[in-house]
Amino acid sequence: MTMNWKSMALIVGVLGAWACTGTTPSVAVADTSTAEMQEQYGPVLKLEGNARKEINAIANMIAPGSKMVPIDATKASGEMCMLETVTKHNMVHFSQTPEQTHEDVVYFINPATFVANGLDVAKLPRHPHELGKMKPLQWYYYDGTYVEPHQGSQLNKEFVIMSIDVK
Numbered sequence: 001m002t003m004n005w006k007s008m009a010l011i012v013g014v015l016g017a018w019a020c021t022g023t024t025p026s027v028a029v030a031d032t033s034t035a036e037m038q039e040q041y042g043p044v045l046k047l048e049g050n051a052r053k054e055i056n057a058i059a060n061m062i063a064p065g066s067k068m069v070p071i072d073a074t075k076a077s078g079e080m081c082m083l084e085t086v087t088k089h090n091m092v093h094f095s096q097t098p099e100q101t102h103e104d105v106v107y108f109i110n111p112a113t114f115v116a117n118g119l120d121v122a123k124l125p126r127h128p129h130e131l132g133k134m135k136p137l138q139w140y141y142y143d144g145t146y147v148e149p150h151q152g153s154q155l156n157k158e159f160v161i162m163s164i165d166v167k
Contacts, residue, residue, distance in 0.1 A: 076152020077131055079106070089157060093150050098167035103134050105164040106150050111141070114160060127161050136165040 044055055061068045062082060071081040071091075078101075079093040089110040098104035111121045127142035128134055131149045142148055142159045 073151055077150045079150055081151070089159075098165075101132055102136050102165035103132060103150070103163040104166040106134070107162050107164075108142075108150075108159045109161070111158050111160045121158065121160060124160065127159075134161075134163040136163050138162065 044052075047055060060066065062070050067085050068082045069085050071083050073079045073081045073093060074096060077093070078096045080096065081091050081093045084090040087110065091108045093106040093108070095101050095104045111119070115121060121141045124139050124141035127140040127148070129146060129149060134140065140161045142155070142161050144155050144157045144159070147154050148159075
């Protein structure tokens with residue numbers, strides 16, 4: 001089953017609202033027709049077992065009151081971002097089109113704990129200035145001084161960054 005990120009984001013949002021409010025998905029998106037509902041949410045409503053549990057876990061992460069907030073970075077990179085809101089120094093990006101990149105999931109982590117435990121982040125490869133240049137499962141160092149291509153802006157803080165290729 002193939003699903004693009006917009007569909008997944010909509011599904012996760014509806015399931016999050018459903019989980020937090022107790023309303024059904026049809027009530028949460030009352031302006032959506034039955035055909036649109038089936039097209040947008042049909043795949044997730046068919047999920048069973050662990051797959052359904054995973055979607056609910058993701059929905060709970062971005063539901064109102066959580067410490068994660070979704071950010072649309074699609075103009076910069078075709079990715080959606082979940083930002084941790086307590087420190088605003090950790091995020092994860094998800095590609096809308098994982099079949100078109102090997103940077104499907106990109107983790108941005110505050111390097112402070114790594115540094116405190118002896119890692120010299122300056123010895124890591126420098127994070128590429130362009131999309132599509134990361135090697136999957138390779139940690140990179142971003143010093144905050146240039147436009148980070150996945151986010152589309154200069155972040156002004158350090159990160160260690162790694163991508164995962166899932167497609």
